[in-house]
Amino acid sequence: MDLIQNVEKTIKHEQLFEMGETIVVALSGGPDSVALLHMLHTLSSRWKFKLIAAHVNHQFRGSEADQEEQMVQKWCNVLQIPCEIGRINVPAYIEQSGKNAQAAAREKRYDFLFEMANAYNANKITLAHHADDQAETILMRIIRGTGPDGLAGISMKRTEKKVQLIRPLLRIYKSEIILYCQQNHLNYTKDSSNEQRKYFRNEVRLDAIPFLKKYNGRLEQSLNRLGEMMSVEQGFMEIETERCFKRLVNKNEHGFYFSRKSFISLHIALQRRLIKLILSYLCSKSYSFEFKMIEMCRNAIEQNNTTTMKLDVSEQIDFIREYDQILLTNQKRKEVERFCYTVEEDTNQIEVFESMASLGFSTISQSNTNQNTARLHTEVIFDKNQLAYPLSVRNRRPGDRIKLRGLNGTKKVKDIFIDEKVPPLEREKILLLVDANQQVLWIPGIRVSSHAQVNEKTSSILHITFKKSIL
Structure with missing residues (x-):
């Protein structure tokens, strides 16, 4: 089975796209995104896709980035695919926000992709992350410290801002993508920043993985298998956690509350996940709730030597225990005035x-x-x-x-x-x-x-x- 058939099989099995959909394709100009756009363009004869290429010039690499922009624009003209260019002064944004380069570039890039999805009334954005990216991500999370959710790695599809982010190449390795580009005579650019070890991901790819492959020659495959298994188990645990939420948790004007007695009857894995789920509902922004934050709440619930307690979980969220009732709230309660x-x-x-x-x-x-x-x-x-x-x-x-x-x-x-x-x-x-x-x-x-x-x-x-x- 050739690569494009393999990708189409994934699209069907995972129900990634529907016939005639409008799809925004993130096109960097590198081999991964070039191969992805070419595959979707080829499949369009059967699937009737309406494709929009979206390229971001982050203005990091001067003339190199400008040449990359010109290349993708010309290629899209050949394919007769609309190509939207976003020129964003990310270095200025880094100075203004204080964020690191990769985080700032990612934020602005995704902002542009969502803007294009809205402009073209598309509910799918397609990204070219592949199996090597998945392996790197999982290893990075292991090194930094992660839980079961993190071991699931990058999801093949997820919803953000009412738009689905789709990654059809997530089970395809970089070597397969390079071979595909060669076989189809596809020109692509090389991002020189990918060789700079000042970025953690680059260090993992260039140094950590080659070193660890001395002990496991199929390290990337092993990490991807771990991600696949954890993704399935994560899906099961999410269903079980939602069931517990519906059965045990109530909502009022202050936040979410539940019975301590019912909570401590749950398995510890469900306890942690239930707390995390409630915290995610209370926090309006995408927020990473650390293990110690979740465990602080869980331990406060389990304690037998106290009956009432109030904790600041974060700047936004308070934990309140009053006898058998536990409340997690994002509202600072006003004191009742004397009457x-x-x-x-x-x-x-x-x-x-x-x-x-x-x-x-x-x-x-x-x-x-x-x-x-x-x-x-x-x-x-x-x-x-x-x-x-x-x-x-x-x-x-x-x-x-x-x-x-x-x-x-x-x-x-x-x-x-x-x-x-x-x-x-x-x-x-x-x-x-x-x-x-x-x-x-x-x-x-x-x-x-x-x-x-x-x-x-x-x-x-x-x-x-x-x-x-x-x-």
Whole structure:
């Protein structure tokens, strides 16, 4: 099977293209991209592709880059393929941004490719990365340190900015591509910067791989096989992680939250991947979440000797643990400001917007309400004549205490919140009913004071009801 048939087989098997598609082809002028454009042009007779070549002059190499630009333009004219040229002053951008040369050039090159895809209404950009590039990438990641995702190497197709990036030559080796160019009499240029060892990739290609091949003569093939295996396993783990996400994770206005108990029941591999998936949803930019960042979150969830915790995962993302609930958020929560509403003797209702709740007040001569209601009651009664008016409805203050039935003395409201496992970020929203002496009478849904209890001598009863969600 010749090379073009091999590539077409990959296109069909991986479903890389459809008949009649508009495709932007990244054309550097080197042998890889020249061979790729020639193959796609040849296949166009059957596939009816509409091809657009996109070439970027990074203005790194002076006259060499200008000659390269002229060569690709002339060749595209021969093939009758539109050729868009992007002249970008990357050296100036490097000075302005402080980025290294390769990162800056890649960023600007991809910006131009996406711009061309948008201009021609194309949803595919084709790149000429090949099997040797894949082997180099995997080895580079191993040297620098990587996880299973990194070992999968470069993906044959992925979506970015709603455009698919396609690499049909990813299983083809450089030697095969050079032979293809020779057999088809294709002229191409050689980028002199590829021989400069100041770039890490060039060092790996020129020095590391030849050295390691003394121990494994088929090193590139071994690395590519590793990439293929890890890519398949990565796909499986992504499916399993998505299932866990749908089953365990919920979203609210702050971010994504889930149960600690459910999380720690997962295998450690899924724990790490679930955290990484949530972080990727929270971060608007393409971001590399380091292992130590993910592990910091996982360890914070697993700890048994703490109940509440807040960590800065990154400049954008916070980790918050409140008892069994774990929250990952990209929003800096605002502190709830102090609020206080006055309740006079003739007040009928108070709406507390900070707590999204309301309190109703009525005076009755006798009680039809059981005074010994459950702890999570929504109504209480007091001997009105024993209350010091005006009452107030407010959130907590430092030093707040409540007198509880069966307890000598008083108990701190703060300790009650801890006992009831009220999340720290919610405590400022909970309303308290206090009298004119700032004595806490009621924490709706949590505790009621033993002060001003109704008895057989009570002549006037204050009946109070509590209701959540006033909107």
